[in-house]
Amino acid sequence: MNERERLRRRLGADVKVGLARMWARARQIVTTDPSGSDDDDRIVDEAAERELARHAGEMKAGMAKVAQLLAYTSAGAPRELASLWDGVPAVPAVAIARVVEEELGAPPQRLFERWDPEPIAAASLGQVHAARGKDGVEYAVKVQYPGIAEALAGDLASDNFARRLAGGELGKELSSEAIETLRAAILGETDYLAEARALERFASAWAGDPVVRAPAVNPALSSKRVLTMARAPGRALAALPHDDPALAAAVGAAIVRVAWGTPLQHGFFNADPNPGNYLVERADDGHVHVWFLDFGCTVELTADAAAADRQLWHGVLDEDAFAGAEKFRMALAKSGLLRRTDTLASTAHRAWERAVAAPFASAEPFRWDRDHHAELAETTRRVLAQGGMQMPPSLLLLWRARLGTSAVLSMLSPRAPFRRVLRDVVGTGRAALR
Secondary structure (H helix, E strand, C coil), X not given: CCHHHHHHHHHHHHHXXXXXXXHHHHHHHHHCCCCCCHHHHHHHHHHHHHHHHHXXXXXXXXXXXXXXXXXXXXCCCCHHHHHHHCECCCXXXXXXXXXXXXXXXXXXXXXXXXXXCCCCEECCCEEEEEEECCCCXXXXXXXXXXXXXXXXXXXXXXXXXXXXXXXXXXXXXXXXHHHHXXXXXXXXXXXXXXXXXXXXXXXXXXXXXXXEECCCECHHHCCCCEEEEEXXXXXXXXXXCCCCHHHHHHHHHHHHHHHHHHHHHHCEEEXXXXXXXXXXXXXXXXXXXXXXXXXXXXXXXXHHHHHHHHHHHHHHHCCCHHHHHHHHHHHHHHHCCECCHHHCCCHHXXXXXXXXXXXXXXXXCEECCHHHHHHHHHHHHHHHHHCCECCCHHHHHHHHHHHHHHHHHHHHCCEECHHHHHHHHHCCCCCCCC
C-alpha cells in the first residue's frame, strides 16, 4: 500500500467512524429522550469504537495505536478494541520470514532450532513469534511488519492525527513543539536496536528487585527490525483472576513503583504503558513477579524536569497539608505545568489536585479503580481546557504515561498502600535521592 493509498484509506476510515457515531446518535434521538444521558453517550462512543477497530486491525501503524490507546483509556471499550493490544490480524509467515532474512542474513528456520510461523502476539508495528535458539533458550522474537515504519511516518505527518495519540485529555491543547516531541517518540518505536538498549537499561536499573522483571536480549539475533528476547513466563493482566485481591495489590504496587521510580530514580521511562506489555508470574515459592516487556517508546527525563517533578510528589507526601499544597504548586510553576496562577483556586484546579493526590494522600490502602481513573482523566481534561495548566514538551510524555498507567491500574482495581510505595521511590523531601 503506497502512501497516497494509505492516506485515502485512513481518511475513509475516519469518515466511517464519524458516520457510525452520527447514526448511533440519530437512533437515540428518534427512540429516546433527545436530551441524552451518559449511557446514551457511551452507546454512541461504542458504535464509533467498533468501526475504528474494524479498520485499525487491517491498517496497523498509527491507526492501530489510536485504537489500542482507546481500548484501555476509554471506559467500557468494546472487546473489538481490547483485542488490538496483542491480537491485530497477523502478517503472512512468508513476509515475516523475509524481514528476518533481510535483517539477520538467514531465514528464521536456519537461525533457530525451532521457529513457530504462527505468532503468539501481533500489535500495531510488529508481531511476536516463539522460537527455541540453538543455545536451548526459549525466545520471543519481535519482527517488524514490512513497510510499517514508512506507514507510521505517513500517519504521524498529520498534526491532528498525532494529537489523537497523546490521549483525549492531553491532545487538544498541545503546542506544535509538544506535538513534535510526541511524534519523535512514537516514530522511535520502529528502531528495535534502541528498544533493546532501553530494555537492557531497565533490567540493570531494577536488577535484584524481588518483583520487577525484564527479559534478557540476545544481541546477536537482534537488529533494527528484529528483537530477540528470552520468552517471559506469566499471564496477561486481562487474564488474571478477579477474586485475588492480594495478587492485584502486589501487581498494582509494582506497576506504580516502576511508573514513578524509573523516571525519578533512573532518568527515563516507558511512555506507552499498554496493558499487553505486562506478564504476571506466580513463582514456585509463591512470590509474584511482574514482567515488563515493551520499551519501544522510551523517553529521557531531564534533570531539571525530574527535580521539579520530585518536588511535586514531595508536596503530596508532606505531613503538613498547607506546606504540602504550597510545595505542590511551586513545583507546578517550576516545571512549566502552570500557565496562569489566577486559576489555582478554581473548582477545576482543586478537583484535579485532589484526583492526582488521592492514591497517595493516606497511609491507608487506596483502591485504584475505574471510578478513580475516570475522575483523574476528566479533571485533567477540565483543568487543561480551563487554560490554567499546560503540557510542556518536556513533561507531555511523562503525564501521558501516568494517565495510561492509571488506566491500566483501573483494570486491576488494586487496593494497596500507594502512599508508602510512592515514598519508597521518591523519598520524603527531607533528603536527596541517592
